[in-house]
Structure formats: structure tokens, C-alpha cells
Amino acid sequence: MQAMAGPMSTNNADTYLVEEIQKGSQSAWRELISKYSGRLLAFARARTSSLSDAEDLVQDTFVGFLNSLGHYDPTRSLETYLFTILRYKLYDLLRKRKPNLLTEPEDASEWWDRIVPGNLETPSVVAAQAEATKQQSQLLGELLRELIHDFRDRSAFEDLQVIELIFFGGKRNLDVAELLDIDQKAVAGIKFRAIGKLQKYITERDPTAIACLDESQAEITVSNVWREQRLTCLKRSTLGSHLLGVLEEPWNAYTQFHLDVVACPMCLANLGDLETEQDDPASPDPDRFFQSSVGFLKKSD
Ligand SMILES: [Zn+2]
Structure with a gap:
């Protein structure tokens, strides 16, 4: 019953984190990066041909987030907001560099890449x-x-x-x-x-x-x-249970459907990140993203 609709449920921890970042807290900023960089990187890597392009995109996403902090709507999912910024950055890069940058999208996820990213917070x-x-x-x-x-x-x-x-x-x-x-x-x-x-x-x-x-x-x-x-997106904890093979039916079958048939790119990115975490807990190194973005952190007025 709790398996779905995770990313949308209002997340108090995220709300608090963003409030602290708005006050200029470096430790909150570091925490946000370490929480979200893995899944963003997994999303970008699935759509770019090189790791350094993917890392640059994630870097730009974090800077973009800091620059748009005033427009962030706390009633919306922070994760979805970050994915939306990342998709904008991907579009920008694609427009600049043209086709050979992006790897051929897999059939299953192609639908998502054809959809223009949703509006960022409206001016x-x-x-x-x-x-x-x-x-x-x-x-x-x-x-x-x-x-x-x-x-x-x-x-x-x-x-x-x-x-x-x-x-x-x-x-x-x-x-x-x-x-x-x-x-x-x-x-x-x-x-x-x-x-x-x-x-x-x-x-x-x-x-x-x-x-x-x-x-x-x-x-x-x-x-x-x-x-x-x-x-109908999956909670990260549900994806973790799925990965460990301990998710009960019918949720396991439904999770498999959302990943394989619907091929939800954001849940696949979370799954990829969880798999990387399992294989190599030290990767990726969030500190790199922190160092290159912390200069854009400023106190709000
Ligand atoms: Zn999903």
C-alpha cells in the first residue's frame, strides 16, 4: 500500500534542508548534494556518452538550483524539481552540441526524452x-x-x-x-x-x-x-527492497512493471544509484559537486 507515490509526499526533511540552504547553510547544502547527486548522475549518465558530460550536467543542475531558490515551491517534490532542472540542462547541452552527444535513447525510455520538461516555477x-x-x-x-x-x-x-x-x-x-x-x-x-x-x-x-x-x-x-x-512512482525504500529481493507481491510485480514496461527514467535513475551504492559505496564523490557549487550559495535577504 505504501509502495507508490513516494516522491510526491511532502517531505519534511527536504523542506527543512531547503530552508537551511536559503539561510546560507553550507552543511545543509552538502547534505542535499550527498543525498541527490547519485541519482542525478545516474539519470545524466543514461543520456550522455561521457562521464564528464554527465558530471558537468549535475554540476550545472546544482548551480541552477541555487540560482532558482527563490522560485522553489516547497509543496512540490524536491527530487522532481532537481530532475526537471537536470532535464533543462540536458536540452541546453543537446541544442548546443547537437546529435552525437546523446547516446541513442533506449526504446523503452525514448518516450520520456521526447517530452519537453515541465515548467520551472513560474515568474x-x-x-x-x-x-x-x-x-x-x-x-x-x-x-x-x-x-x-x-x-x-x-x-x-x-x-x-x-x-x-x-x-x-x-x-x-x-x-x-x-x-x-x-x-x-x-x-x-x-x-x-x-x-x-x-x-x-x-x-x-x-x-x-x-x-x-x-x-x-x-x-x-x-x-x-x-x-x-x-x-505512481516508487519510493526509494521500495526500490531498495526490490533490489534486495524482499519486496512482497503484488508490489514486486508492480515495481517491475514500472521499471521495465513503463521504464520510468527517474525510478530507473534511483535504482541505478542504489546499485552503484551497493557495489561501490564511495562513488560518486559528492564533495566535488559541493566544492564547485558552494560559491553560488548566498544568504537570502
Ligand atoms: Zn517512477
Whole structure:
């Protein structure tokens, strides 16, 4: 039951860490780096041809984080925020250096690399306009979480896999049918019923928000919310248990699905990092990132 939706749950330790960093604490900054550098590096390494490129990207990500501290929204997952900055840095590098920098994306993770990274925190100019959207996203996130819990409570894992592949994985009905070896009409039916349920939930909770789920927009809106809030991503502790082979069913099978079939790049990065930690606890050396970024740490006013 606790296996999923880890990265989104508000993390008090992270909130505290960021508050300390905003006050200029070097030890908090060192702690953040040692906590997150491994998984960021694993993410970058999977997408760059050289280790030094990957390290530069992670370095730029940490500096970018310090420079955007004023815009950080503590209600959002710190990990997801860092991954988002990293993806921006990757895009920048790709644009500058062009194709041969990136290794051929594996088929499974290619979908993710085609998605333009989500917005970083919105500047104040458009804040008022974005606020409504943010409220709608929060509501939709809550309702989607209810829907996902409902599927899990009923052990309707196939239905859950279908909608995860569609909304999080961006797959077409046909591909989902092939991946799960079920009928394409069944896929369409599951998707249709899921959106119908969401529309019903929204009408009950806040009828004025129903517009965000109208026919033309529903799929995109749900996808954005699911990806941004990483509704079915795995807790790091769950990935650790999976790695040790001590995760119980059905969570183990579901974890395998999220990693192998959905090929979630952020959970794969966490898994890669955990594997590296297991093999070589001293790698990577977070101190390098600390030394090269600490100069950008400044006291907020
Ligand atoms: Zn994930």
C-alpha cells in the first residue's frame, strides 16, 4: 500500500534542508548534494556518452538550483524539481552540441526524452494566471490519487497498468494492448471509464473545474498532472527492497512493471544509484559537486 507515490509526499526533511540552504547553510547544502547527486548522475549518465558530460550536467543542475531558490515551491517534490532542472540542462547541452552527444535513447525510455520538461516555477508576471491552473492541478492530483487507490484496493492491477501506460507513459491504445497482451477495445474501455470517473469526482468536488477535463483536453491534462506529481512512482525504500529481493507481491510485480514496461527514467535513475551504492559505496564523490557549487550559495535577504 505504501509502495507508490513516494516522491510526491511532502517531505519534511527536504523542506527543512531547503530552508537551511536559503539561510546560507553550507552543511545543509552538502547534505542535499550527498543525498541527490547519485541519482542525478545516474539519470545524466543514461543520456550522455561521457562521464564528464554527465558530471558537468549535475554540476550545472546544482548551480541552477541555487540560482532558482527563490522560485522553489516547497509543496512540490524536491527530487522532481532537481530532475526537471537536470532535464533543462540536458536540452541546453543537446541544442548546443547537437546529435552525437546523446547516446541513442533506449526504446523503452525514448518516450520520456521526447517530452519537453515541465515548467520551472513560474515568474511573478504570470503567477496570477498560473494560480488557477495550479489549483486545478492539485485537485486533479488528489482525485487521480483516489482513483489509483481505488484500483489498488480492488486489486485491479491490469486497469491501473493500462491507465499508467496511457497517461504517464504516453502510449497509444494499440501499444498498450500489445504491451499488456489484451484487446485494444478493452484498453479504450478502461481509459474511457477512468476519465468518466474523474469527471464524476470533479463534479462532486468542484464543478467549476470540470472544464479542465473536457473531451479535447482530458488526456493531456491528466498526463501532465500524473507526470508532474509522479503519482505512481516508487519510493526509494521500495526500490531498495526490490533490489534486495524482499519486496512482497503484488508490489514486486508492480515495481517491475514500472521499471521495465513503463521504464520510468527517474525510478530507473534511483535504482541505478542504489546499485552503484551497493557495489561501490564511495562513488560518486559528492564533495566535488559541493566544492564547485558552494560559491553560488548566498544568504537570502
Ligand atoms: Zn517512477
